[in-house]
Amino acid sequence: MEKLRIDKWLWAARFYKTRALANEAVAGGHVHVDGSRVKPSREIKVGDRLAINKSPYTFEISIVALAAKRGSASLAQGLYEESEDSRQRREALQAQQRIEKAANPAPSKRPDKRDRRRIIRFVNKNQ
Secondary structure (H helix, E strand, C coil): CCCEEHHHHHHHCCCCCCHHHHHHHHHCCCEEECCEECCCCCEECCCCEEEEEECCEEEEEEECCCCCCCCCHHHHHCCEEECHHHHHHHHHHHHHHHHHHHHCCCCCCCCCHHHHHHHHHHHHHCC
16 A cells, blocks of 8 residues: 555544544645645545644644554554654643643532523623
8 A cells, every 4th residue: 555545644643533524624724745735535644644633732743654544552652753842842831731731620519500590690791
């Protein structure tokens, strides 16, 4: 296999759960091949460089192998190679998100009727 549709490869490489989601992402401009926006039917080959924007993360990868069928996660990781710069940016963003989540803990319980009324009063007062 020399060439494969980009949406099919993104699905097989486990960047998207379904081929339809991969198709939407490519059509929406979230995937670029060698720096240019492409259509879902674009055929890719080994050596192409992809930029995949899955908010808030951006993956910059190069294609190492092609696969038309979706396999295990370990096989999917062998289909591409992420650049070191991209990996460092992504890990830094993950660390920042962990710190932000620790600084703003989730409430221990859902608001009850009295709390909801207070929230509504507070929101209406500030408008």
